[in-house]
Amino acid sequence: MRNRIKHLFEQKQKGLLSVYFTAGFPSLNDTETIILELEKNGVDLIEVGMPFSDPLADGPTIQASSTVALRNGMTISTLFDQLKDIRKKTQIPLVLMGYLNPVMQYGVERFCQRAAEVGIDGIILPDLPLREYVEEYKELFEKHNLSKVFLITPQTPEERIREIDSHTNGFIYMVSSASTTGKTLGLAEQSQAYFQRVAGMQLQNPGVIGFGIHDKETFASACNHASGAIIGSAFVKALQEEGSLQQNIATFIQSIKN
């Protein structure tokens, strides 16, 4: 089986739009609708958030959406059930993003197996340490053809970026600045220097910039420095506007792309 993430980056090296949403938000069963609408509106890659009670790396918007999703009854099992037939409907690359503890309780092996069965292409677990991944789980992820995506930040030293690059095969998630998700300061000059530094490293994996991307301008600016950019909190916020999901998704994505 080819990996859809790899395929995507072979087809498209610039201006790639990736969108994050929290599964189970606004309503428990919105997962499929959101994925299909995002695809219809021209999004290239989707990160499906698995809600956690204590999302350390997230700001208020994603925290709040996670709280609602959990209250709605979202679990990893439920999410896999919802995604059971997704590959009959779309071939857009799908990445699951969440925290390690719920995955650990589900069982990492069982998690990888189910993810592969429903057609997931990549996994992001920000609090799974690189060394533990390499020593304990890399083989398992690779066996199931799952790209393990790692984050880097402006503070990540060059040799560690190279180490991360050598252990992954999807893309590298470049956190734009030292922050939790949802800060909308724009991309500071400091970040530009960091983007250029990473671009100059000639890594084997493409880079996608995330955190703080929230409108057309920040998206375009991020795309100047990497293969694409990820929008999370701003999209989750947009889902809360009045009107139908379909409308909100279309309005938001078109505001970024056009």
Next chain:
Amino acid sequence: MSYHVNEKGFYGKFGGAYVPEMLYPNVEELRQNYLRIMQEPDFQEELQHLLKDYVGRPTPLYFAPRLSEKYNTKVYLKREDLNHTGAHKINNTIGQVLLAKRLGKKRIIAETGAGQHGVATATVCALMGLECIVYMGEVDIERQAPNVARMKMLGAQVVPATSGSKTLKDATNEAIRDWINNPENTYYIIGSVVGPHPYPDMVARFQAVISEEMRAQLLEKEGTELPTYVVACVGGGSNAAGAFYHYLDEPAVELIAVEAAGKGIDSGESAATSVLGKDGIIHGSRTLLMQTEDGQVTEPYSISAGLDYPGVGPLHAHLFESQRARFMSATDDEALQSVLELTRLEGIIPALESAHALSVLDRLQAKPSDIIIINLSGRGDKDLSTYLKHFHFDEK
């Protein structure tokens, strides 16, 4: 069996540093420097000086005659309640603030539950002239009002944590998020033996002064350094880690960790992690954790804000699994009874947290010749309104 942290940051299978990349450089900086700085002679000199003249150490090891008589055994109290600011917490904040200074950090953040760690942090920040921000759950701000006032008086900014259960775990989340957003100028003074490596080991080392003194003091009083039991309450586990530290490799000494049972272990309102928790990850550490089947962290409950934490430090998870320590628990009501008992028998008003340790005295079945050291981690000033509410002195 080793009860000390290994070079990868683990106690058995517990511990480690499960942090997102945004925190990695901060935690790495600390890991690479803490042992080196702690061993520097000028660091030790400054630390020892402050512990003695500022904190008031050594704290007494007090033989409690009437308590001993009641339980027909020998009960000693390690008087951490007599420390400056009223609890053991300052042993750690003094150490960490000196470390922060040597790392060139200008801004200090902390989380707090009962407010004792917040006060101890605000105090050392005032002493060193450093900016101080303390995260505290909204619920705790209400039930620990005197400590909130003290922190403000000391110049700290108290920021309410309004997510989740609005208690200690959420305050810790907020402090970690602050650290992510301020990676370069900020030092995070964690208040217990929790969080990613090297925090559990570092905090345990700063608290180890408790058992170091116990050994010398008991030798003087009883001709032996080794008691039969050392008893301490466990929230995150820092006072217990300090009280156990120099006894970990003395199998003759039974170590007793007392958790908060809240309204009863099976009541659904409890904080007894060793019984109710499972292997999991919280605040960057693999440890025992109260959680749902789906791995969502559950909201603990205890009348005592300082024990209201859904995990325990990884050292304690290891002491539990290896059975080096015996884990017991005390309910809200038992703790309250112990408060009154100690107050009336010895004239000492203990903190609610510390009272949990006292509550197991009648269950130890100690012999008259046994020696029990109870770590009296803090004083009860901060809990007076709770005590007044429960004891109704005016009506009697």
